[in-house]
Amino acid sequence: MDRNQAVGLVLIAVLLIGYSLVFKPPVQEQPLVTTDSTTVNTPADIAVEKPQTEAPDAAEQDSVLSSQYGVFASAMNGENNKFQVETEKARYNFSTKGGIIESVELKEYLNHKKEPLILFDSESSSLDLQIGTTHGIIDLTDLYFVPDSQPELVQAGDSTRIVFTATLADGSTVQQTYTLFGDRYDLHYNLKLNGLQNKVLSNEVTWVWEDKMKRFETNLDDARNKTTVRYYTLTEDSDNLKEMSNEAQQENIGEGIKWASFSQKFFNAGIISQNGFTSGTLFNAPVNDTSYVELGRMELKMPVDNLYNGADFTYYYGPNSYKVLKRVTEAYDDNVYMGYKLVSWVNKYIIVQLFSFLEQHISNYGVIIIIIVLIIKLALFPLSRKSYLSMAKMKVLKPELDALKEKTGGDMQKMQQEQMKLYREMGVNPISGCVPLLLQMPFLFAMFFFFPNSIELRQESFLWATDLSTYDVLFNLGFTIPFYGSHVSGFTLLMTLSTLAITWSNNQVSTVQGPMKNIGYIMPVVFMFVLNSYSAGLSFYYFISNLVTFGQQTMIRRFIDEDKIREQLEENKKKNATKGKSKFQQRLENAMKASQEAKKQQQKGRKKK
Incomplete structure (x- = not known):
């Protein structure tokens, strides 16, 4: 795996983790290298x-x-x-x-x-x-x-x-x-x-x-x-x-x-x-x-x-x-x-088979990429809907969350306890929006390895890209920008703009406020630098994926009635009024109390010193 892949993987992981944190409810030769003592001949001696x-x-x-x-x-x-x-x-x-x-x-x-x-x-x-x-x-x-x-x-x-x-x-x-x-x-x-x-x-x-x-x-x-x-x-x-x-x-x-x-x-x-x-x-x-x-x-x-x-x-x-x-x-x-074992199975047993099947019927590889996006997005749509629905519930609960913040007066641990109580009463799972994102991660990582290493894309053209296996050149700059290069990749630019649009769309239903709400705008720009010299097929896949995601979110939003969500949450509150805590909730509250007690003991120790 080369340096760009390593950097890209780290950034993807950071983006996904950041996404989960931002949009979750605030629960908050030169000398020769050898593997042993044997001397290696210089290239001239080989x-x-x-x-x-x-x-x-x-x-x-x-x-x-x-x-x-x-x-x-x-x-x-x-x-x-x-x-x-x-x-x-x-x-x-x-x-x-x-x-x-x-x-x-x-x-x-x-x-x-x-x-x-x-x-x-x-x-x-x-x-x-x-x-x-x-x-x-x-x-x-x-x-x-x-x-x-x-x-x-x-x-x-x-x-x-x-x-x-x-x-x-x-x-x-x-x-x-x-x-x-x-x-x-x-x-x-x-x-x-x-x-x-x-x-x-x-x-x-x-x-x-x-x-x-x-x-x-x-x-x-x-x-x-x-x-x-x-x-x-x-x-x-x-x-x-x-x-x-x-x-x-x-x-x-x-x-x-x-x-x-x-x-x-x-x-x-x-x-x-x-x-x-x-x-x-x-x-x-x-x-x-x-x-x-x-x-x-x-x-x-x-x-x-x-x-x-x-x-x-x-x-x-x-x-x-x-x-x-x-x-x-x-x-x-x-x-x-094909990537690490965690994601290689996605490429070997799903993507390769799907790609091979489409190759037999379609000669245009840009069209094949579009169809792959549509199939994967359709298969993962239930997870995407669940994640977006969770965000909508949190938006409906925002007034109650703001009231709890004022009530607790900045005491974070007490705030967390009150939030857990509210979620239990309303029948809301605070991590239900994160789990669908995690389940989609193997597919996101799999594409990061598949397209750059797919010989099927080698020297295949689409739109202005002459070779989908390497970077496309919309125009040359005439000078080199550090970490970016001397050219502008059109597909990478489109991917960046579409990612920024999705970030803006998600912020409309997010309960997060302040600087954390704007952090999602930084990562797409970072990715623009990383992927500018990467496979055009990969950038094009991410661009089409963003368009489909934006369309799915728009459709889901049209069919989500926040008033009905509020009614459902109020009904859950009535049903759960006499319901005891689950074992998981009890363990979570006990852990929070133990953490709070440990901090108090630390503060006492500091005062004695």
């Missing part, structure tokens, strides 16, 4: 240098390779042929040197420059497969492989297998098998060593995957704040390296790892092991080049014995779409941050 060989002629080169690599030498020479395989979702470029995927292009997406989105390529990413042999450490991606086929297109619903084989001098082989699916972003991968038991000395094979993650979004700061290296352990624990860090980081994970990914705001590249990696070391570091967001690296270890029978993996190269990631493997959807 890249693994592969051995370089020079040979003046073929015969001498073969001799050098043979002495250096033994039986692996025969696979150290060959032709580096490249070919492309296209599916409905992506274009994969394979290389026979290493038998690896050199680059992936996601066909359904563009980068911030409206160019093809290349998730990674040979310039930004490298993969090594290191094993210890009788001739030292061998990187299997230095070997030359021969593919059994070179398919050009995989249709939706179909799949294809590509088997890369590197044959060594003694006839043993290294085999890599890729299975691509026509309509999926994940692909299966199998690595198998045939007949190499006597040549391999180490107990482990190490994946060293480094990715200088490319920039895909207009808002570079926001993209960097939401980029990290994420992982999930076999003990079902999901975690990630610290986001928003200006220093390089390293984390050593001693337990089994199910998967690890280079996770950006809207895309990720990751590897999943069927049996799990035994341990791993993860790195990330900031970069100065604005073409990239962050440097990431993972070193993952696995018993080499697993490779003799063929070890199964899954690579994922694609979008951070919750409904897509949910089908990849356990907890892989954690690459999409």
Whole structure:
């Protein structure tokens, strides 16, 4: 969660608590960060240098390779042929040197420059497969492989297998098998060593995957704040390296790892092991080049014995779409941050499902947001009505409350006791207006996480906003205002004005007087600064929500008859005249008396001193 989210959440909480208090009845790199003692390499040191060989002629080169690599030498020479395989979702470029995927292009997406989105390529990413042999450490991606086929297109619903084989001098082989699916972003991968038991000395094979993650979004700061290296352990624990860090980081994970990914705001590249990696070391570091967001690296270890029978993996190269990631493997959807557990269930089980359903029938995402607002507001209308009705009751009781204030002469504790008595006689619950607000909070917080992290809104336009996943620009200022920015977000401005209008409307039925009555006008202005550089979809949602709320309150007000409320309260007073106190009321009064007695004792103690 980035700084804007943290500030926004705090402000939302403050606003809601303040709202409850205002309108309730006056019951009143630089050094590197590590997770252990292990030293972290600097970003410049992270890249693994592969051995370089020079040979003046073929015969001498073969001799050098043979002495250096033994039986692996025969696979150290060959032709580096490249070919492309296209599916409905992506274009994969394979290389026979290493038998690896050199680059992936996601066909359904563009980068911030409206160019093809290349998730990674040979310039930004490298993969090594290191094993210890009788001739030292061998990187299997230095070997030359021969593919059994070179398919050009995989249709939706179909799949294809590509088997890369590197044959060594003694006839043993290294085999890599890729299975691509026509309509999926994940692909299966199998690595198998045939007949190499006597040549391999180490107990482990190490994946060293480094990715200088490319920039895909207009808002570079926001993209960097939401980029990290994420992982999930076999003990079902999901975690990630610290986001928003200006220093390089390293984390050593001693337990089994199910998967690890280079996770950006809207895309990720990751590897999943069927049996799990035994341990791993993860790195990330900031970069100065604005073409990239962050440097990431993972070193993952696995018993080499697993490779003799063929070890199964899954690579994922694609979008951070919750409904897509949910089908990849356990907890892989954690690459999409849905908020704290208290509110994430609202997003996962309500908002995502509703959004997905509307997507199938409506192509305009601004319209989808409006419909979501209407559905949520309709579902929560009984709570909103109850809250507003409670405020209306308090307005009707205001003359009695003012009389009690004069009667008690400023004695707050005595005033509270008299108020409780009045509420009991009138059949009014002083907190009934606050509870509906609290029940609506999960939805308010859920939207705060959903819209900024929803890839469905990425590069989708509505009115003047060209991309609902980031801030809209009504006009540029030409200068920068601290904490605000150099632009004016139109949706944020509309949200602010509509919030001020609702605050004014609520004050018409509020019993609160004095400075507290005006505090509600401050928070909307604060939010204007916080959300000015936030998702346009979020600000637009809040704006439409405010309009619907204003309309609901206007309708409720037209159907609320204060004279009838007064009559009902008077009837309650007659019914409750002989009614005893409830257990809750008795405990509350006892607590107030105890508090009053404690204050008296404190005052006596001060006088003695």
